Amino acid sequence: MRDFIIFNPTKIIFGWGVVENCGEEALKIGKKALIITGKNSTKKTGVLDKVINLLKEKGIESVVYAGVTPNPKTEEVDEAAGIGIKEKCDFVIGLGGGSAMDAAKGAAIVLKSAGNLWDYVALPNKKAKQIEDVAPIMLIPTLAATGSEGNPAAVFTNSQTQQKAAIYNPAKLYPKVSIVDPSLTVTVPPKQTAEGIIDIIMHVLEEYLTGDTDCDLQDRITEGIILTCIENAEKVILNPADVRARTNISLASTVALQGLPNAGRYGDWVVHPIEHAITGIYDNIAHGSGIAAVLPSYLRYLGEVKPDKVIQLAIRVFGADEYSDEQELPEVCVRGFEDFISSIGLANNLKDAGVKKEDLIKIADKLIEVSGIPGIIGNKDKLMKLLKDAYKE
Template identity: 45%
Template sequence: MKNFSLFIPTKYYFGWNSLEILPLKAKEIGKRAFLVTGKKFLKEKGILDKIKSMLKENGIEFFHYDNITPNPKTYEVDEGAGILKKEKCDFIIGIGGGSVMDASKGIAIMAKNKGSIWDYMMMKKEVKDALPVILVPTIPASGSEYNPGGVITNPDEKRKWFFRDDKVYPKISIVDPEFTKFLPFSYLSKGGVDIITHMLEPVLTSETYGYIQYNFSAKLIKGVIESIIKIKENKDDREARENLCYSASLALSGIPTRGIGGFAIMHWLEHILSGIFDNISHPVGLCLLLFPFIKIIK
């Protein structure tokens, strides 16, 4: 096992209907929120109105920004940060899938820095500070709620790349399995592939053996697969939905695989794929690459 460090300063809240604590926790962070969401899911399911009512009833001012698309773009992040500054928001609430959560972190960086998010992703500039972020995942997949990274696409260069900075660790993450009940099974199964690859990649390309890491990852992968099968067989299986959500958070947190090295080969290839073909979502890209990757590694 290699020497390693692990730092996770996020306050993590998990459980059914845990969304209800959002206003209380928001009050701990700031006074005026920049609420980041996608355009459709929360609105179509009636959840967005509920969230806005919760915030208003608890005296939390907010500005709603919903111009985030799948495979979030540099201009969406830069635009969001510009609006945030004009609206004088002092913290961010990101509610959505990986795209929304990653974009929220990018906006948090640009709220406190000049230029474009791409400058910081290409390490042309140093992140000096970032606005506090609260994240609420609506799909178990990316695990962005429990790490300090994100992936953004530069459409001008047709290039999708990542950033990672401890300053954008979420201050608070609220993981509510209730959201999964609103998702089609196909979303959960594709999200499950994302979760699995977060652990499969470092294990299969590891630079050194780690008994704990290998067995921890194997158990989590097995649990994800079993949970997806159980949900397919019984959509009311609460435990399976809980396991899927918690596995998503753990998979890319560094806890299961830190200390064995390895390379995110599938993710690098998928970034090339969806960076060029924007209509390919991240989970779908991983699904296309999974079996060829395993075949080559064998």
């Protein structure tokens, strides 16, 4: 296990109905809010109006930017921050899914550090400008998925260059307060709910699969998050208003990227960057669907080159007998995830997800350009083999 620091200064208020506290909590961090949200759902469900009114009750003004699209674009963030600067907002509220929350983090940077958001994004061939200051951030997730509410990371897409990349800054980008109210997720449609669940699982799987192998407690916590997701996914698909299932999935989402499951180990992030390359090209494929389409093939690949954790998942998550044939165990895990992904209504391969075969090479090139080939994959031939396997003709 490697040395690490646990320090998470975000105050997370968790519980069914706790959105009612948002005005009171906002009072502690600012006077005029720039609320950043998506184009539709928070208006339709009424939660946007609710938040505005809860703020108003405490004497807090707000300005709304409701133009964030999935895989948030840097120009949207720049536009939002421009409004915030003009309107003299002194803090930012991200209300929505990962896109709205990440956009809020981006706007909080631009609001205080000037320039354009893309200046602050590093790429293999591009240095990032240093973040000087960040406006206080409050996040209110309406979807259990990215865990953005408990971490200092955000992912953005530059629509001109079709590049998708992350900003990660523990010194500056933790939200001041996040209000995690699972009741806000009951209106999330089944497909998006499923995509969120896959996203949560992948957040803990990346480091687990290829990171340091002596992290027994982190392994157990990771498996606990996955089991919680799998068991509650079935319930929430049957009954979208299931309080217990929604609550546990929301908590899993927040905990997954809050620091502990991935502490002390360093693995290759593989499925996320591949997915970023996919959705950098296919704006209509949501993050969770992109992950679901690649994960089984990645597990099959690992079953060949680094099978230990795939076998451990087969036993601890999918109930395989540990005395089974070692050769067969990885496939129990691969099929376990394939079946799970199908059972929650998502495509478990790239073809069914809507990717065109001729774009596989474009996806590979995009990955190489934006984040390089992950170490565990090694070279472009192996990457193409994995993508073709994921395409499943």
